[in-house]
Amino acid sequence: MSLPLEGIKVLDFTGVQAGPACTQLLAWYGADVLKIERPGVGDITRSQLRDIPGADALYFTTLNSNKKSLELNTKTPEGKKILEELIKGADILVENFGPGAMDRMGFSWERIQELNPGLIFGSVKGFGENSRYSDLKTYENVAQCAGGAASTTGFWDGPPTVSGGALGDSNSGYHLLIGLLTALIDRQKTGRGQKISVAMQDAVLNLCRVKLRDQSRLERVGYLEEYPQYPNMGFGDVVPRGGNAGGGGQPGWVLKCKGWENDPNAYIYFTVQDQNWARTAEAIGHPEWANDPEYNTAQARQLHLFEIFEEIERWMADKTKYEAVDVLRKYDVPCAPVFSMKELAYDPDLRESGTIVEVDHKVRGKYLTVGSPIKFSGFKPEITASPILGEHTDEVLTGLGYTPEQIAELRAKKVVSA
Numbered sequence: 001m002s003l004p005l006e007g008i009k010v011l012d013f014t015g016v017q018a019g020p021a022c023t024q025l026l027a028w029y030g031a032d033v034l035k036i037e038r039p040g041v042g043d044i045t046r047s048q049l050r051d052i053p054g055a056d057a058l059y060f061t062t063l064n065s066n067k068k069s070l071e072l073n074t075k076t077p078e079g080k081k082i083l084e085e086l087i088k089g090a091d092i093l094v095e096n097f098g099p100g101a102m103d104r105m106g107f108s109w110e111r112i113q114e115l116n117p118g119l120i121f122g123s124v125k126g127f128g129e130n131s132r133y134s135d136l137k138t139y140e141n142v143a144q145c146a147g148g149a150a151s152t153t154g155f156w157d158g159p160p161t162v163s164g165g166a167l168g169d170s171n172s173g174y175h176l177l178i179g180l181l182t183a184l185i186d187r188q189k190t191g192r193g194q195k196i197s198v199a200m201q202d203a204v205l206n207l208c209r210v211k212l213r214d215q216s217r218l219e220r221v222g223y224l225e226e227y228p229q230y231p232n233m234g235f236g237d238v239v240p241r242g243g244n245a246g247g248g249g250q251p252g253w254v255l256k257c258k259g260w261e262n263d264p265n266a267y268i269y270f271t272v273q274d275q276n277w278a279r280t281a282e283a284i285g286h287p288e289w290a291n292d293p294e295y296n297t298a299q300a301r302q303l304h305l306f307e308i309f310e311e312i313e314r315w316m317a318d319k320t321k322y323e324a325v326d327v328l329r330k331y332d333v334p335c336a337p338v339f340s341m342k343e344l345a346y347d348p349d350l351r352e353s354g355t356i357v358e359v360d361h362k363v364r365g366k367y368l369t370v371g372s373p374i375k376f377s378g379f380k381p382e383i384t385a386s387p388i389l390g391e392h393t394d395e396v397l398t399g400l401g402y403t404p405e406q407i408a409e410l411r412a413k414k415v416v417s418a
């Protein structure tokens, strides 16, 4: 089956998560993605959090499926020459090294344009080029703290808290991906490439836009009525941490179900939807609340919200999270069980849709990983294993016209793996 990005050549100079998440999607959708890695070392995640001695860690395999791997020391004269040749034949180059590393290696944006004016160059850094923090190396949680996620996540009586979702890493990679695809379409019209820069701080803030909205609302009216702090705890001059409160116009909370004493995930998320209040009240055994002025408007309910949540928990005390949702779905209540990672890993629907897949790996054997969360009517991406370090070194160099003798010489000089 022909895939949409077939024929697009990507040089993947990425590591850890932000960059690899971006290029993995390009690879899933058909691009020829070549990971360029330091000889003998490779992407640092190959060896981080290893669960099988000597095998690539799941950290690496989860982010690098469907790619090829070239071991190449791009700081040697021979390595630079090979990289130059690769750049001349590529469509996209993606990197997420620490600030300044590409320039120090001799591949500034100006130099890249000289080599290939049609090349699209994608770059992830922690902070924008004009930022006073632009020199900082950045990991996931650093970005979550710098982009507003941590100060607005958690409970009001606890410290800033980071999310389990990769708001800094994969999210930045996906922002970059949108930029790369936009630039590809632009290149069809202009013939020219361009540089796309994504700062992790910006990508996190972009996802925290409702909190930025709340800051403006707070400054105008002095309170945020959907936060648990309203009306009794009061507000300062910054958006507070709202626990599990709903971020939109509909209040919600994480509520206990049967078994919560022993099961850390025996909970559901329950949303009180204004336009569905009469049916919600009926579902939880209080049909009389539908017309009671103490409860029948969003404003009135706000004062009773935690009383309502307690009542729902009482109603759910003899119901598992699945049973509760099965009743509530009949009344159109927006809700879901809180699923553990174990439940998700073995979820038959997610397996069937290809959101979670098992892949065969030369060294590891079968491993579980994510598949495409984006579904296309025209094709279904097939997820293949991540490459072994340097698996495609000979293939790539031969393709560039190097003879076996020349490749052996490069090996002897440690330009490629020994």
Ligand code: CAO
Pocket (backbone or CB within 6 Å): 015, 016, 017, 018, 019, 036, 037, 038, 039, 044, 072, 073, 074, 075, 096, 097, 098, 099, 100, 101, 102, 104, 105, 124, 125, 126, 136, 137, 138, 139, 140, 169
């Ligand atoms: N051949 C020769 N040298 C290579 C090479 C290759 N194939 N590939 C990488 N290198 C070199 C780089 O040129 C760089 O050298 P210098 O620093 O001497 O110029 C070095 O290896 C790697 O530098 P680094 O800063 O990327 O690596 P690090 O492990 O110290 O930092 C990280 C990692 C992620 C903190 C940093 O890369 C970073 O801040 N990246 C930008 C933000 C980002 O994407 N973070 C997301 C990471 S996921 O949590």
